[in-house]
Amino acid sequence: MTQITGPAAGRPRVIKTGTLVVVGLFAVLLIGWFAYRPYIPPVWLHDFASDIALRASAEPNAPAPEDMRQATPHGLADSPYICVGKIVDMPWDRIVAVTNPESLRTHPVLSQATWPDKNLDDLTAQLTRDQRYQLLVLIKDNTVIDAQLFYTFWAKLDGIARPEGFAREEAIFTAASQGGVYVVSAATDVPPDACK
Numbered sequence: 001m002t003q004i005t006g007p008a009a010g011r012p013r014v015i016k017t018g019t020l021v022v023v024g025l026f027a028v029l030l031i032g033w034f035a036y037r038p039y040i041p042p043v044w045l046h047d048f049a050s051d052i053a054l055r056a057s058a059e060p061n062a063p064a065p066e067d068m069r070q071a072t073p074h075g076l077a078d079s080p081y082i083c084v085g086k087i088v089d090m091p092w093d094r095i096v097a098v099t100n101p102e103s104l105r106t107h108p109v110l111s112q113a114t115w116p117d118k119n120l121d122d123l124t125a126q127l128t129r130d131q132r133y134q135l136l137v138l139i140k141d142n143t144v145i146d147a148q149l150f151y152t153f154w155a156k157l158d159g160i161a162r163p164e165g166f167a168r169e170e171a172i173f174t175a176a177s178q179g180g181v182y183v184v185s186a187a188t189d190v191p192p193d194a195c196k
Contacts, residue, residue: 042148044088045136049154051082056175056182081187083195084171092138092145096165097157099134101127108163114143123147139165152181159185 041049055077084095098104104124105111111120126149127133134157137147150157160166160173172187172195187194 042146044090044138044146045148045150047087048082048084048136049150051087052155052173052175052182052184055080055082056177059177059179079194080174081190081194082173082175082184084166084173085168086195088138090138090145092140093168094139094165095168095171096137096139097134097150097161098127098137099156099158099161101133103163104135109139109165110137110144112142113137113139115147116144123149134161137165155182155184157184159183162186 057080088095094109096107096109098107098110101124104120104127123135127135132152134150134152135147136150136157138145155175166186172190173184174187175182175184177183
């Protein structure tokens with residue numbers, strides 16, 4: 001049996017190897033959380049994309065899925081109307097969708113709005129850099145309260161990308177599955193109680 005002699009003899013080790021591993025793992029998780037956090041979509045954007053998938057009409061001549069993971073259930077929603085005013089639980093009075101990055105700099109509503117934290121030029125650069133990006137902007141009293149990138153593989157927003165956007169009470173959309181992609185359009189002939 002080996003006996004410890006010298007300055008370390010008789011003193012307990014302050015930090016053990018297991019403690020260092022746990023502290024190191026916690027530090028990696030904490031740093032990873034803060035590094036990844038900007039890339040997590042906000043709840044309202046996730047809810048909007050989910051509602052599109054839930055309420056989208058099925059493609060009439062869609063090819064049969066090759067496997068069960070590709071099968072999309074349809075007909076589960078009680079209504080085909082996507083009522084953005086009910087989905088987005090934030091104070092907003094206008095929603096604007098932008099699918100053309102060139103129009104963002106001269107957009108009649110967004111170029112006049114106050115942008116508190118996201119720079120209009122940065123978003124324009126991101127939209128220009130990747131054709132999969134679209135932009136959804138929530139405005140309250142001519143101030144941008146949130147602007148989020150919306151990917152084309154979630155849904156195509158060309159049908160709601162009008163320059164003036166939609167006021168809260170008129171932001172009622174429908175979606176259809178076309179070629180394996182959801183396509184969002186402004187709803188027409190909406191019954192008065194569609195979003196009650």
